[in-house]
Amino acid sequence: MSEKTTELETSAEYLQSGVSVDINPPFRGIKFISNKKLDVNDTEKLEQEIPPGECLQFVIVGDLNIKNHYAHTFLAVTDKHIYGFDEALPEGVEKVSYGQLKSARVKRYYGNAMLVFTLPVEEGTDKKKINFLRFSYTEANLFDAAAGYISAIVSGADMTEELAIVKAALEKQFCVCPKCGRTLIRPGAPCMKCESKDAVIQKLGKYIMPYKGILFFCLFLSVITTAASLAPPYMTRQLVDDVLPNKDIMGLVGCVLILLFTHLIRHGIGTIRGYHLKIAGDRIVTDLRNDVYKKAQLLPMRFYDNTSTGSMINRISGDSNVIQSFMLRVTQEVLVQLFQLIGIVIIMFTMSWQLTLLSLVPVPFVVIGSRIFRKKMKPLYRRIWRTWSAVTSVLTDTIPGIRVVKAFANEEGGMKKFAFRNALWLETNKKASRITTLYPHVVNFLMSCGSLLIWAVGGQLVIRDSDMVSAGLLVSFISYTSMFYTPVNFFANFNDSYQQFLNSAERLMDIMDAEPEHNFAEGKHPEKIVGKIEFRNVNFSFDRSKKTLNDINFVIEPGDVVGIVGTTGAGKSTIINLLMRYYDHYDGQILIDDIDIRDIDMTFYRSQIGYVQQEPMMFNDTIYHNIAFGSPTATVEDVLHAADVANAHTFIARMPDGYDTVLGERGTGLSGGERQRLSIARAVLREPSILFFDEATASVDSETEHLIQESIEQLIRGRTTLMVAHRLSTLRKANKIIVVDRGKILEMGTPQELLAMKGKYYKLVQIQTMTEEIKKAKEEERFD
Amino acid sequence: MERIYIDNDMARFVRKDLTVVDMELADGRRFENLEPHRLFPVSVQDQFITLLDENGAEQAVIRDLKTLPKDQQEIIEDCLNEYYLIPKILRIRDFHERFDGLTLFAETDKGPKDIDIRILLKGFRMEGVRVMVRDINDNRYEIPDINRLDSLSRQILGRYI
Incomplete structure (x- = not known):
C-alpha cells in the first residue's frame, strides 16, 4: 500500500512540475506527446494542415529554421504523414507521407543538425533525399528518436511500440536540469546544484556537528575573554577621573592588579581556546576532504571527461580549507563579535547616549561599502580560482609527463606556458588585491573619522562642562568606540570571507552533489556470471555533436573469444567502456547472462571482470601491492601464481627487491611490457568470468608481444573474452570477429567467414600481413 | 598517398546539395559528393578546408579559400555556412x-x-x-x-x- 502511495505521489509531482510529455491539450480529442507547449498559432496550423481522420502522434518543437536562424519550428508526426512547420519554407510547411520515404536520419553538422529523409531510387528523378527540418544540438536527441520512429514505421514496425521509444526520449529530456545541464535523479526532480545557498550552508554545516561540544566550550571561553576585554577602558576612566587626581596609591595598585588579572584571563583562556579550535578545525577539514575524495572515487567517467585534474586537486586541498575557516568564523567569531558589539553599545549608552549616537555615523557608510565590495569581489574570486586551476593544470600535465617534455626538448615551451598562466593569475590577483587592500583601509578611515568626531564633540563638552562629560569618561569612551568598530569592521569584512566561502562551496558541491555512478541494483546479483554478453540496439554519444555508437547489436556466447577490430576512432574501446559501466547514459540494452547490466550490483559486476588496458595504470607502491590491487583477500601464493600465469614472475624475481620493489609514479622503473604483464597478473588474481583486453599489446615489441600473448592465452581459457586489437596477430585465438567502423558494426562472424566475405576484415588482414612481413624482415636484418 | 592541395583555379566545384559539392580537377579527375569541413573551425575560417567524401575520407584540401575564383569561393562558402552554425x-x-x-x-x-x-x-x-x-x-x-x-x-x- 505504501509503495502504491509513493508511486502515485511521484506521478502527481511529475505532472505538477510540468515535466509530463502530455503537456498540450488533446488534438481533436486525442492525446499526443511533445517536448514543449504549443501556442495557439501552432494549434491553428495543425488544424489547417492535418486532415480529419489523421491521428497526431507526437510533436517536436525545434529552434532553427531552414536558413540557420533561430526560429520557432516544429515537426508533427501523424499516423499517415510527417509535417515540418517552418516559416522560412516557401509554403510555411512541408508534408511527406511514409510511403514516399525509404528512411529517415539526423545529419549532424557543426552546432546544428538536419532531419533528412532518404527517398527510394526512382527512374527519371535525381532527387535522392529531402532536407526536412533544421535544429540545434539542443534538440538533436529528440529528432534522433523521431528519425528512428519514422524509419521504423516505413519498414513496417508497430506504431505503438515505436511511439514508446519516442516517449522515452522525450521524458529523458526532462531528466536534465534546464539551467545547469546536470542529470537529475528522475524527470522533474529538483536540481541539487540549483538549490538555494542556505541549503548549501546547511549541507556543509553538518561537518561541524560532530565537534559541537568543543565548539560550545570554545564559545563559552570566548564569552569570558570578551567580558574581560571590556574591563580595561572602564578601569582607565577610574584611573583618570578618580585615582590620579586624588593621588590614591592604593587605588592605583588595585587598578593595575585588576588590569593584570583581566589580561591574564584574556590571554590564558585565549590560548586554551585557540588550541581547541585548531584541533576542531583540523578535524573538520579532514572529514570534509575524506568525504570529497570518497565522492570523487564514485563519480562517473563523464564527470572526469569534463574536469581537469588540476581543478580537482585545487578543490580537495584549497577549497576545503576555505570552507573550514569560514565554518569556524561563523561558529565562533560571529557570536563573539556580536556579544562584544552588544556589550559595548550598552556600556557606551550608559556613559553618554549623545556620543554613542555620534559614533554610529560611519556605520551606514561601512555597510554600503561592504555591499559594493561584495559585488566587485565575487567574479574576481572566481577568476582567481580559475587562473590558479590553469596553473595547476600545467603542473599536473608536465610534471608526470616530464620524460616526454625532456624527450622533445620542450622544457622551454613548458616554462613559457607556466609563466604565461602564472602571469594571468598574478594579473587577476593584482586586480583583486587593489580592492581587498583598499577596502579595509577605507573602512578603517571611516571609523577613525568616527573617533575624531567623538574627540571633537566630546572634547568641547569636557572643556565647556566637565560635570556633564569628564576627561576620564571621554578617554574611556574613545577606547570603547575603537572597540565598537572592531565588530563593525568584522561584519563588514565578513562578506569577503562569505564570498570566498560561497565560491569554494560552489566548487566543492560540484563534486559532493554530482550524481555518482548509479548502482541501481545494489546488493542484487546472480550467484555467478557465466559470460553471455548481448548488445541490443545500443546507441551512445559522449556529447551531442557526434554519435559514437550507432545501433550496435551482437551476442557473445559464454567462453567465446571475440576480437573487435576497426580503424582508430571506430568505437571499439567505447564498447568496452560501456561494458565496464563507465558510462550509463546509452540507449538500448547491454545484457550479461540475459540480465541488464544496470540491474546487477556494480561492485559485484566489476569484480567479475578482468580488464587489461593499453596503458596499464600502476601506483606508487610495491609490485606486490600493485598486483594485489583490488584483491585484498589474495594470499602471497595467489599473487605468485598470478605473476606466473602473466609471465611476470621471472623478471620480478630478478629484481633486487623482488616483489617489494617500489614502483615510481605510474609505474616508472618498468618497461611497457613489464607493466603490461603486471596488469595481466592483476586481472588473473581476480579470477574473472569475463575478460576485456583493450589493445593490450599495442605498444610493445614483437618479443614482448609473444610473452604477453602466451600469458593471455593461459588466462582466457574457458572465459568469455573481448579483445580490442589493432594487431590482428593478437586475435589468433578468437573464434569470432566484430568489425566496427564509424560507430557501426560492419561485419561479424568467424575469422574464416569474414575472410571468405572479402570485406573490411579481409582488407585489414591483407594490409597487416604485408606490414608484419616487412617488419619481421627488418627485425631479422637488425639482429643478423 | 600525397595530399592534393587546391589553390587558385585548379579545381571546379558544382554544388550538389546543402553541404555537398562535386569537384573536377584541372587534370580531369572527378570527385563526387564531397563535403567541405574546416580543419581549424575555431582558429582559422578560410584556410585549410578539407573535402571529405561520403565515407569520410579526405580527397583534397583547399589551402586558402581566398585564392579561388570568386564564384568557386562562394560555392564553398555557401556549403560552409550551411554546415557551421556558430552564431555571433x-x-x-x-x-x-x-x-x-x-x-x-x-x-x-x-x-x-x-x-x-x-x-x-x-x-x-x-x-x-x-x-x-x-x-x-x-x-x-x-x-x-x-x-x-x-x-x-x-x-x-x-x-x-
Whole structure:
C-alpha cells in the first residue's frame, strides 16, 4: 500500500512540475506527446494542415529554421504523414507521407543538425533525399528518436511500440536540469546544484556537528575573554577621573592588579581556546576532504571527461580549507563579535547616549561599502580560482609527463606556458588585491573619522562642562568606540570571507552533489556470471555533436573469444567502456547472462571482470601491492601464481627487491611490457568470468608481444573474452570477429567467414600481413 | 598517398546539395559528393578546408579559400555556412547566474538566444579579443571582438572571463 502511495505521489509531482510529455491539450480529442507547449498559432496550423481522420502522434518543437536562424519550428508526426512547420519554407510547411520515404536520419553538422529523409531510387528523378527540418544540438536527441520512429514505421514496425521509444526520449529530456545541464535523479526532480545557498550552508554545516561540544566550550571561553576585554577602558576612566587626581596609591595598585588579572584571563583562556579550535578545525577539514575524495572515487567517467585534474586537486586541498575557516568564523567569531558589539553599545549608552549616537555615523557608510565590495569581489574570486586551476593544470600535465617534455626538448615551451598562466593569475590577483587592500583601509578611515568626531564633540563638552562629560569618561569612551568598530569592521569584512566561502562551496558541491555512478541494483546479483554478453540496439554519444555508437547489436556466447577490430576512432574501446559501466547514459540494452547490466550490483559486476588496458595504470607502491590491487583477500601464493600465469614472475624475481620493489609514479622503473604483464597478473588474481583486453599489446615489441600473448592465452581459457586489437596477430585465438567502423558494426562472424566475405576484415588482414612481413624482415636484418 | 592541395583555379566545384559539392580537377579527375569541413573551425575560417567524401575520407584540401575564383569561393562558402552554425553574439541583454549555471540572454546574428552555460566547465575560451562560448548542449557561439561589445555586455562577460 505504501509503495502504491509513493508511486502515485511521484506521478502527481511529475505532472505538477510540468515535466509530463502530455503537456498540450488533446488534438481533436486525442492525446499526443511533445517536448514543449504549443501556442495557439501552432494549434491553428495543425488544424489547417492535418486532415480529419489523421491521428497526431507526437510533436517536436525545434529552434532553427531552414536558413540557420533561430526560429520557432516544429515537426508533427501523424499516423499517415510527417509535417515540418517552418516559416522560412516557401509554403510555411512541408508534408511527406511514409510511403514516399525509404528512411529517415539526423545529419549532424557543426552546432546544428538536419532531419533528412532518404527517398527510394526512382527512374527519371535525381532527387535522392529531402532536407526536412533544421535544429540545434539542443534538440538533436529528440529528432534522433523521431528519425528512428519514422524509419521504423516505413519498414513496417508497430506504431505503438515505436511511439514508446519516442516517449522515452522525450521524458529523458526532462531528466536534465534546464539551467545547469546536470542529470537529475528522475524527470522533474529538483536540481541539487540549483538549490538555494542556505541549503548549501546547511549541507556543509553538518561537518561541524560532530565537534559541537568543543565548539560550545570554545564559545563559552570566548564569552569570558570578551567580558574581560571590556574591563580595561572602564578601569582607565577610574584611573583618570578618580585615582590620579586624588593621588590614591592604593587605588592605583588595585587598578593595575585588576588590569593584570583581566589580561591574564584574556590571554590564558585565549590560548586554551585557540588550541581547541585548531584541533576542531583540523578535524573538520579532514572529514570534509575524506568525504570529497570518497565522492570523487564514485563519480562517473563523464564527470572526469569534463574536469581537469588540476581543478580537482585545487578543490580537495584549497577549497576545503576555505570552507573550514569560514565554518569556524561563523561558529565562533560571529557570536563573539556580536556579544562584544552588544556589550559595548550598552556600556557606551550608559556613559553618554549623545556620543554613542555620534559614533554610529560611519556605520551606514561601512555597510554600503561592504555591499559594493561584495559585488566587485565575487567574479574576481572566481577568476582567481580559475587562473590558479590553469596553473595547476600545467603542473599536473608536465610534471608526470616530464620524460616526454625532456624527450622533445620542450622544457622551454613548458616554462613559457607556466609563466604565461602564472602571469594571468598574478594579473587577476593584482586586480583583486587593489580592492581587498583598499577596502579595509577605507573602512578603517571611516571609523577613525568616527573617533575624531567623538574627540571633537566630546572634547568641547569636557572643556565647556566637565560635570556633564569628564576627561576620564571621554578617554574611556574613545577606547570603547575603537572597540565598537572592531565588530563593525568584522561584519563588514565578513562578506569577503562569505564570498570566498560561497565560491569554494560552489566548487566543492560540484563534486559532493554530482550524481555518482548509479548502482541501481545494489546488493542484487546472480550467484555467478557465466559470460553471455548481448548488445541490443545500443546507441551512445559522449556529447551531442557526434554519435559514437550507432545501433550496435551482437551476442557473445559464454567462453567465446571475440576480437573487435576497426580503424582508430571506430568505437571499439567505447564498447568496452560501456561494458565496464563507465558510462550509463546509452540507449538500448547491454545484457550479461540475459540480465541488464544496470540491474546487477556494480561492485559485484566489476569484480567479475578482468580488464587489461593499453596503458596499464600502476601506483606508487610495491609490485606486490600493485598486483594485489583490488584483491585484498589474495594470499602471497595467489599473487605468485598470478605473476606466473602473466609471465611476470621471472623478471620480478630478478629484481633486487623482488616483489617489494617500489614502483615510481605510474609505474616508472618498468618497461611497457613489464607493466603490461603486471596488469595481466592483476586481472588473473581476480579470477574473472569475463575478460576485456583493450589493445593490450599495442605498444610493445614483437618479443614482448609473444610473452604477453602466451600469458593471455593461459588466462582466457574457458572465459568469455573481448579483445580490442589493432594487431590482428593478437586475435589468433578468437573464434569470432566484430568489425566496427564509424560507430557501426560492419561485419561479424568467424575469422574464416569474414575472410571468405572479402570485406573490411579481409582488407585489414591483407594490409597487416604485408606490414608484419616487412617488419619481421627488418627485425631479422637488425639482429643478423 | 600525397595530399592534393587546391589553390587558385585548379579545381571546379558544382554544388550538389546543402553541404555537398562535386569537384573536377584541372587534370580531369572527378570527385563526387564531397563535403567541405574546416580543419581549424575555431582558429582559422578560410584556410585549410578539407573535402571529405561520403565515407569520410579526405580527397583534397583547399589551402586558402581566398585564392579561388570568386564564384568557386562562394560555392564553398555557401556549403560552409550551411554546415557551421556558430552564431555571433552581438549583445548580452541580461544574465542569470545560480552557482555553476549561467544563462546569457543574448542577441546573436541569427536572432535572440538564451544561452545556458556551465561556468566551471569549458563554457568560455578566450583567444586574444575573440571569445568562443560553448553551451550545455555543445552548441557553439562566437564573440569576434569582445572590445566591440557594448559596455553592459562587456561588464557581464567580464565576470566570467
